[in-house]
Amino acid sequence: MRAALIAVMLALAAQDALAHKPSDSYLAISVEGTAVSGQWDIALRDLDFAIGLDDNGDGEITWGEVRAHQADIVAYSLARLKLRAGGADCPVHATDFLADDHSDGAYSVMRFEGACKVDAGAIEIAYSLFADLDPQHKGLLRLEHGGGTRTGIFSPERATQSFELEKISALTQFFDYAREGVWHIWIGFDHILFLLSLLLPAVLAFGGGRWSAVERFAPAFWDVFKIVTSFTVAHSITLSLAALGVIALPSRLVESAIATSVVLAALNNVFPLVHGRRWMVAFFFGLVHGFGFASVLRDLGLPQNALLIALVGFNLGVEVGQLAIVSAFLPVAYLLRATWFYRRLVFFGGSLAIAVVAGIWLVERAFNMKIITP
Amino acid sequence: MSTTRTYTIGTVTRALRVLALATLALAAHAAPYVPKDDSVVLEHLPVRPSDPVARELRTLRAELAANPLGRDTAVRLAERYFALANAEGDPRYVGYAQAALKPWWDMAAPPLDALVMRAILKQYSHDFNGAMQDLKAATREDAGNARAWSWRAAIDMVQADYEQARKDCLALQDVASDLYAAGCLAYLDGTTGKAAAAYRSLSEAFARSGDDSPEMKVWVLTRLAEMSLRMGNAKQAERHFRAAYLEPINDQFLLGAYSDFLLDQGRPGEVIPLLVDWLKSDILLLRLAIAEKALKAPKANEHIEALRSRFEAAALRGDKLHQQEEARFNLTLVGNKEKALALAQENWKLQREPRDARILLEAALAMKNPDAAKDALEWLDRTGHEDPGLRATAQKLRALKP
Numbered sequence: 001m002r003a004a005l006i007a008v009m010l011a012l013a014a015q016d017a018l019a020h021k022p023s024d025s026y027l028a029i030s031v032e033g034t035a036v037s038g039q040w041d042i043a044l045r046d047l048d049f050a051i052g053l054d055d056n057g058d059g060e061i062t063w064g065e066v067r068a069h070q071a072d073i074v075a076y077s078l079a080r081l082k083l084r085a086g087g088a089d090c091p092v093h094a095t096d097f098l099a100d101d102h103s104d105g106a107y108s109v110m111r112f113e114g115a116c117k118v119d120a121g122a123i124e125i126a127y128s129l130f131a132d133l134d135p136q137h138k139g140l141l142r143l144e145h146g147g148g149t150r151t152g153i154f155s156p157e158r159a160t161q162s163f164e165l166e167k168i169s170a171l172t173q174f175f176d177y178a179r180e181g182v183w184h185i186w187i188g189f190d191h192i193l194f195l196l197s198l199l200l201p202a203v204l205a206f207g208g209g210r211w212s213a214v215e216r217f218a219p220a221f222w223d224v225f226k227i228v229t230s231f232t233v234a235h236s237i238t239l240s241l242a243a244l245g246v247i248a249l250p251s252r253l254v255e256s257a258i259a260t261s262v263v264l265a266a267l268n269n270v271f272p273l274v275h276g277r278r279w280m281v282a283f284f285f286g287l288v289h290g291f292g293f294a295s296v297l298r299d300l301g302l303p304q305n306a307l308l309i310a311l312v313g314f315n316l317g318v319e320v321g322q323l324a325i326v327s328a329f330l331p332v333a334y335l336l337r338a339t340w341f342y343r344r345l346v347f348f349g350g351s352l353a354i355a356v357v358a359g360i361w362l363v364e365r366a367f368n369m370k371i372i373t374p
Numbered sequence: 375m376s377t378t379r380t381y382t383i384g385t386v387t388r389a390l391r392v393l394a395l396a397t398l399a400l401a402a403h404a405a406p407y408v409p410k411d412d413s414v415v416l417e418h419l420p421v422r423p424s425d426p427v428a429r430e431l432r433t434l435r436a437e438l439a440a441n442p443l444g445r446d447t448a449v450r451l452a453e454r455y456f457a458l459a460n461a462e463g464d465p466r467y468v469g470y471a472q473a474a475l476k477p478w479w480d481m482a483a484p485p486l487d488a489l490v491m492r493a494i495l496k497q498y499s500h501d502f503n504g505a506m507q508d509l510k511a512a513t514r515e516d517a518g519n520a521r522a523w524s525w526r527a528a529i530d531m532v533q534a535d536y537e538q539a540r541k542d543c544l545a546l547q548d549v550a551s552d553l554y555a556a557g558c559l560a561y562l563d564g565t566t567g568k569a570a571a572a573y574r575s576l577s578e579a580f581a582r583s584g585d586d587s588p589e590m591k592v593w594v595l596t597r598l599a600e601m602s603l604r605m606g607n608a609k610q611a612e613r614h615f616r617a618a619y620l621e622p623i624n625d626q627f628l629l630g631a632y633s634d635f636l637l638d639q640g641r642p643g644e645v646i647p648l649l650v651d652w653l654k655s656d657i658l659l660l661r662l663a664i665a666e667k668a669l670k671a672p673k674a675n676e677h678i679e680a681l682r683s684r685f686e687a688a689a690l691r692g693d694k695l696h697q698q699e700e701a702r703f704n705l706t707l708v709g710n711k712e713k714a715l716a717l718a719q720e721n722w723k724l725q726r727e728p729r730d731a732r733i734l735l736e737a738a739l740a741m742k743n744p745d746a747a748k749d750a751l752e753w754l755d756r757t758g759h760e761d762p763g764l765r766a767t768a769q770k771l772r773a774l775k776p
């Protein structure tokens with residue numbers, strides 16, 4: 001009978017009763033195309049209740065005891081998590097096994113990977129961990145897909161849930177890569193300096209062993225137009241070939257060649273060898289710069305299902321960035337072309353400075369050393 | 375430069391990917407790690423496998439596994455787990471108890487013992503409606519079921535339905551011994567403006583009963599301490615708290631109430647030794663952190679962060695069971711008055727005990743928004759609840775009104 005009063009006493013303090021954090025597991029799943037990867041944090045206390053971890057019965061769970069049961073834990077938990085896409089299972093396997101401390105105690109951490117047979121646009125997750133032992137247990141899901149994150153809560157009442165994997169719109173993807181392209185030109189000093197080296201003489205004409213200002217805007221404009229166009233066409237060719245994996249060059253060689261191109265283009269202003277046909281220089285070295293762009297694009301990660309969109313987007317981004325630089329440069333250079341400031345300081349001084357900087361890059365890249373590394 | 379830059383972009387991209395994977399690990403804490411060797415102790419189990427309680431549970435579980443429909447075993451196991459949940463404050467055990475009752479969990483009309491046990495587990499998760507439905511069915515079937523009447527009283531009290539609670543206590547009078555009914559009525563009267571009378575009748579009933587089990591003593595002494603406070607007698611309250619504390623059992627409810635008393639008395643230094651061993655209990659950690667903050671103790675920030683991450687975890691889970699505590703956390707520890715008030719208001723919809731009124735009044739006062747605490751002010755008027763602290767807060771709130 002005392003139980004009755006104790007019952008009252010407990011009930012009358014009911015709101016205090018939830019003193020601890022309840023049993024949760026943390027399940028993070030990332031889906032890209034057909035590839036699935038994830039991390040699953042499960043409380044050691046729960047695992048101990050389910051399969052027994054405290055082998056020596058001393059009330060403490062050591063890392064050694066956890067490791068001894070690693071295979072059991074992996075088998076037990078993965079048997080209670082089913083991923084499906086397009087009506088077919090997405091088998092996963094454990095890759096890493098670690099530990100972690102959450103606010104309520106220690107957890108085992110299992111990382112896993114796997115693949116679905118199809119990229120079905122939806123993933124179905126069936127979660128039944130501890131459902132038979134503790135119906136209050138919940139699985140807290142964090143699902144990452146295409147840069148977006150969704151959360152879900154699994155409980156025995158909601159054990160199977162399906163998540164639409166929104167296709168990222170092609171347009172969004174296109175603009176994402178275009179933005180990367182612009183950004184790369186903006187922070188890519190070697191490309192900017194190469195372009196500037198070729199553009200600096202555009203408002204000048206070489207004749208009789210010396211440079212003089214051009215008479216009209218039109219020739220300068222067309223000169224710039226030809227240079228930019230040929231640079232663009234050239235690097236688009238190699239960027240595409242490299243991005244599609246048709247040609248692969250070692251990055252050290254490419255980066256060294258890019259530095260060389262800047263040195264040569266700048267020196268050509270001080271000691272003119274090639275004039276008149278600088279667009280051909282732009283084309284030739286543009287091929288080299290294209291390989292440089294490709295390595296950036298590779299690092300960004302190329303979506304296999306939207307290769308073309310990424311490629312075109314990135315390339316157009318590079319062109320937009322380039323055009324912005326050119327359209328800022330040309331009017332100013334044209335206005336200043338006859339001044340001593342432009343011809344001596346900007347043109348000669350600038351070209352020399354560019355040649356020196358690029359020369360140092362060349363040494364750095366060719367010999368893999370650091371001199372002026374920012 | 376460009377090589378470096380290219381590498382940098384590559385590295386950044388890779389780093390971002392690693393970071394993305396790392397943040398996949400939800401909770402705000404350090405990254406997973408490989409412990410430095412096998413002897414590292416990761417977790418302490420609350421009950422050793424060799425403990426008699428653990429052994430009994432194992433035996434019962436084995437029996438139930440052999441015969442999952444054995445109702446006697448199932449109810450007994452659920453009973454044991456429920457007791458453990460209360461002792462340890464760990465809701466896992468409620469889940470284990472629920473699992474034991476699985477065959478009867480979704481049944482429309484389970485046998486009486488399973489029905490009452492199911493109701494008790496439901497109210498633990500604050501499913502008050504579901505629990506009440508089961509309890510009403512139980513008392514219909516067996517009007518002499520003291521346990522079901524007790525729980526009906528408890529739920530009616532939490533929901534501030536004092537008329538119904540009185541009927542429940544009176545029903546208990548007919549079917550249980552004097553002390554139970556007296557305890558039930560005293561709890562009710564002590565809350566609703568008759569603390570002095572309740573104090574007297576509970577003391578007398580307790581003396582008459584001759585029951586001196588530690589559980590009973592702790593319960594009665596804690597209630598007497600609360601009633602003393604409502605009568606404005608802090609000295610007497612402290613004597614009862616102290617005596618209850620010296621009983622040889624752990625009781626979280628006592629520790630929480632005793633700590634609150636000490637905090638209200640401006641004696642945070644005495645709270646720390648009471649609670650240092652209760653870090654896993656959210657409600658006690660909250661009180662410990664409040665004491666530490668008042669003392670500017672070095673551990674305060676660590677404990678505040680731990681509480682924050684536990685509340686975040688509860689939010690992820692979709693739990694609304696911690697709102698009263700979370701409101702107090704926001705008001706007292708992190709100074710987020712707005713959130714505190716919103717939580718206290720939400721909490722009031724589900725629970726209307728003195729503590730719930732207190733946090734609502736205090737949060738509303740902090741926000742200078744008497745309207746927000748309208749329901750709690752009305753509750754004070756209606757019940758005549760006597761706690762001087764609550765009354766003072768209400769006074770200040772009312773003074774704000776134009």
